[in-house]
Amino acid sequence: MIAATANAKINLGLHVARLDRDGFHQVAGLFQSIGWSDRLEMADGADGITGWDGGEVPDGADNTAWRAVEAVRRRLESRRSVSLRLDKRIPVAAGLGGGSTDAAAALQLACRWLGAPSSLAAELAADIGSDVPFCLEGGTALVTGRGEQVAALPAVLGYALAVVVPPVELSTADVYRAWDDLGGPAATPLPAGNLPPGLRSHAPLGNDLYPAAVAVAPLVAEWRHELEARWGRPVAMTGSGPTLFGFFVDRDEAEAAVAGIPTGARAAKAVVPVTNGWSMLANGENDGLDSPT
Numbered sequence: 001m002i003a004a005t006a007n008a009k010i011n012l013g014l015h016v017a018r019l020d021r022d023g024f025h026q027v028a029g030l031f032q033s034i035g036w037s038d039r040l041e042m043a044d045g046a047d048g049i050t051g052w053d054g055g056e057v058p059d060g061a062d063n064t065a066w067r068a069v070e071a072v073r074r075r076l077e078s079r080r081s082v083s084l085r086l087d088k089r090i091p092v093a094a095g096l097g098g099g100s101t102d103a104a105a106a107l108q109l110a111c112r113w114l115g116a117p118s119s120l121a122a123e124l125a126a127d128i129g130s131d132v133p134f135c136l137e138g139g140t141a142l143v144t145g146r147g148e149q150v151a152a153l154p155a156v157l158g159y160a161l162a163v164v165v166p167p168v169e170l171s172t173a174d175v176y177r178a179w180d181d182l183g184g185p186a187a188t189p190l191p192a193g194n195l196p197p198g199l200r201s202h203a204p205l206g207n208d209l210y211p212a213a214v215a216v217a218p219l220v221a222e223w224r225h226e227l228e229a230r231w232g233r234p235v236a237m238t239g240s241g242p243t244l245f246g247f248f249v250d251r252d253e254a255e256a257a258v259a260g261i262p263t264g265a266r267a268a269k270a271v272v273p274v275t276n277g278w279s280m281l282a283n284g285e286n287d288g289l290d291s292p293t
């Protein structure tokens, strides 16, 4: 058996451009891997993916992690059975890139298990999902194009985030459609003085999808205002939402911030930025992470 952790991502900033000729939105975003992870295990056994308790995560060919395994097998023309177990901890449809990071880790696991070079993972990533190339690279990166162009940046660490998932799931496609319907609004950037020092050179940072997420689910704005009042600082949204986050000096401060949030959130967690999108675990090693939040 081999195992890996797959880290969620936060969009520290996300700029969206109008639809291109092929019907895709071009983006330019500052992406950051964070210490909120799923765990995947690969072994011989019954072919398929298992592991979570029903709910919103799809089965089989609709699961991004399984699609990653199939893509590697197809390329290698391998018929070897693969048993994949997914321990799902990252909230689904939250703007945290859970499906993409599972796919990135599953690509790496499948390459190793089936004896392919890990460079095959990078070749296959963009076809599985637009955030998969970033999740393979991980850390701090500037992501452009449809998400397939990933320029690694020097890691910006030394701060913490309080991350809160309001009680709604947002479909990325619905939010982009709303953004088009609104005429492609631009974000109001966070004041540079409120960013951690290491991020100030990346200002202005804002998320163009925020007005669209609010159009689809107005409670995202209610949660944002509530958190800003409680935390006494600006709060931003990641990806297509609804997940919101605020910057704190260290994990202790971020933990105190999430301890006081209103009831009803889908999840809340204090996290720190990390330098990798995924990591292989030694045989049987526990990833040292706590249970689902």
Ligand code: ATP
Pocket (backbone or CB within 6 Å): 056, 057, 058, 062, 063, 064, 065, 091, 092, 093, 094, 095, 096, 097, 098, 099, 100, 102, 103, 131, 170, 172, 239, 240, 241
């Ligand atoms: P992003 O930020 O990349 O736009 P997200 O974090 O908002 O994505 P995901 O958690 O990746 O959203 O889930 C989006 C949809 O993908 C889910 O509604 C689910 O149906 C589907 N999905 C497929 N595979 C997975 C997976 N391994 N984990 C979570 N969702 C998955």
